[in-house]
Amino acid sequence: MINLIRKIFIKDYENVKDEKVRVAHGKVASFFGIFSNLILFIGKMIAGILSMSISIIADSINNLSDMGSSVITLIGFKLSSAPADDEHPYGHQRMEYIAGLIVAVIIIFVGGSLFISSIEKIIEYKVTIIPNSVLYISIAILSCSIIIKFLQAIFNQRMGKIINSVTLKATSKDSLNDCISTSVILIVNVIFLFIQDIPFSLDGVLGILVSLFIVVSGIKLIKEAVNPLIGVSTDESFIKEILNVIQSEPLVLGFHDPVCHMYGPTKCFMTIHVEVDAKLNMMEVHDTIDNLEKQIFDSFGVELTIHMDPIETDNEETNTLRTRIKDIVKGIDPSLSMHDFRVVYGNTHNNLIFDVVRPYKFKMSDADILRILQNHFKEEEKPYYFVVHFDNQFIKDEDVNKEFEKE
Secondary structure, three states, X not given: OHHHHHHHHOOOOOOOOOHHHHHHHHHHHHHHHHHHHHHHHXXXXXXXXXXXXXXXXXXXXXXXXXXXXXXXXXXXXXXXXXXXXXXXXXXXXXXXXXXXXXXXXXXXXXXXXXXHHHHHHHHOOOOOOOOHHHHHHHHHHHHHHHHHHHHHHHHHHHHHHHHOOHHHHHXXXXXXXXXXXXXXXXXXXXXXXXXXXXXXOHHHHHXXXXXXXXXXXXXXXXXXXXXXXXXXXXOHHHHHHHHHHHHOXXXXXXXXXXXXXXXXXXXXXXXXXXXXXXXXXXXXXXXHHHHHHHHHHHHHOEEEEEEEEEEOOOOHXXXXXXXXXXXXXXXXXXXXXXXXXXXXXXXXOEEEEEEEEEOOOOOOOHHHHHHHHHHOOOOOOOOEEEEEEEEEOOOOOHHHHOOEEOO
16 A cells, blocks of 8 residues: 555655655655644544544544644755755755654654643543433544544554664654544543443543653654764665675775764765775776765766775785784784884884774773784884874664675
């Protein structure tokens, strides 16, 4: 059903990496939310007025706020598709995260309002007899509402997963919250069919539990919306696909230091260092690197910048030292990796220059690592001095951060 809707309303719907296709998905989901929530608002308002139920009227207003959230989502997708300009050279895709943040705040506000109204129901509780005919109408409308809300949740969750949208995932969670809150109201109305002379506000007690659940859910959604704005690690499988293309290039002897910046769900800027044979014609190598950058952009839409590291491949002493250092680093901790190794030979001493990548949770200090390295070379006839730069791990997956070298 969802794929049929995508096929009808979205041109080239399978190409979700394309920014225009992605925005089209967001617009379709937004219009679906606006239309369905408007129907729910009208239906529940009628049921609430007929039954004189504050909880049903409040639930209808909640659907009206959901319609407003869908409008915000639509505006967010529209703004995120705006082209880059002087003030925003990386584009506007992060506007989608801001829209998701606004939806999350609305969810918390609705949950807080429901909590307050539930407390008021408990304090000001009065027994009110509602005709069964009105209860049957309310139960029918509420049952249809739950079904529509559940379909909303599935639709937004699926669309959010397809285009990796924080906003649509937040909207899906909101729809599931509405299913739960409306189910509580439905249960109360079913109970009222058999007994209405209850000494306390059952509606109010259950409303408190539901409101707390909604508020907690909203807080979690705020975290999901804020994290991409702060900057999070890029999806490892996506990075691995790009690295597989890079390492398949025959001239690339190795690579290291992949760094990826996301300025929205599809706006990606990436840098990486690749090792090439220092004896090759650098003009020809540069041309190959240019073609590789273009290939990555055409295939993944990633703005890739490759830094070339020319290395010696036939210096036996340098190769031996590189292997020795690498073994020592791995001996300290398997999570450490070493790259950019080179040797500056001198009359009185040799400089060993290289980088070490350390995970953020690695506890040993840089000074301790240097001390261990120096101790392994203290008996050498000619002194070795270490010039080590310690890199941070910018991509979560350790396999991605490990230095790659062709045999």
